[in-house]
Amino acid sequence: NAGVMQNPRHLVRRRGQEARLRCSPMKGHSHVYWYRQLPEEGLKFMVYLQKENIIDESGMPKERFSAEFPKEGPSILRIQQVVRGDSAAYFCASSPIDEQFFGPGTRLTVL
C-alpha cells in the first residue's frame, strides 16, 4: 500500500507566480489535511478536506490560498501571486478517520 504522495517535492517560483501543490492520499483514505512548516518552526494546520468538501479552513490565510479535494484525483493546494514569505515546506496528511499519515512534503522556494 503506497504511502501519501506529494508532488512536486521541490518547487521554485518567482514572486507573483502561482504555485500548485498536489497530494495523493493513501488508498481508501477520504480525509486530507494540509500543514505548513516555516523554516525552523513547527507545523501549522491550514485546511482539512473530505472528498469535494472543505471541512475546516481556519488555518488558511484569507487571501491567495485555496484548496480542493475533487471526487477524482489528488488534493490541490493553490497559492496565487506568491511572495517570499510563502517559502516553506508544505505537508499533507491523509486519514481514514483516526491517525494521520504524512507525505514527504513539498518545499516551496519563492525567489
Added chain:
Amino acid sequence: DAKTTQPTSMDCAEGRAANLPCNHSTISGNEYVYWYRQIHSQGPQYIIHGLKNNETNEMASLIITEDRKSSTLILPHATLRDTAVYYCIVRVSYGQNFVFGPGTRLSVLP
C-alpha cells in the same frame, strides 16, 4: 496553542531506553494522546496513540498516568536513527487537525 508541554531537548545513549515526558494537564475525557516524530525535514511519522490504557507497538510504548495529566513515550533501545523532534499532541480521535507544539529534540549519542 498546543495543549501539551515537553522538554525542549534531551540526549540519550545509543542502546539505552529513551523516555520522553509530556504534560497535558488540561486534557479532556474524549481526547487521545498522540506521538509523532519528525526526522530532519521529512514528513512527521506516526508513532503511537492512546486514551487511558498503556499502549505498545513495534516502535514504542506509551505510558499514560492514571489521572491522564501526563504521559511518557518510551523507545526501548534507542538507535542513532531515532534522532528526531518528537511531538506529543492531544486530540479527539477523529475529524480534527493536529496542533503541533515545538516538541522535544531527541539526540541519540553513540
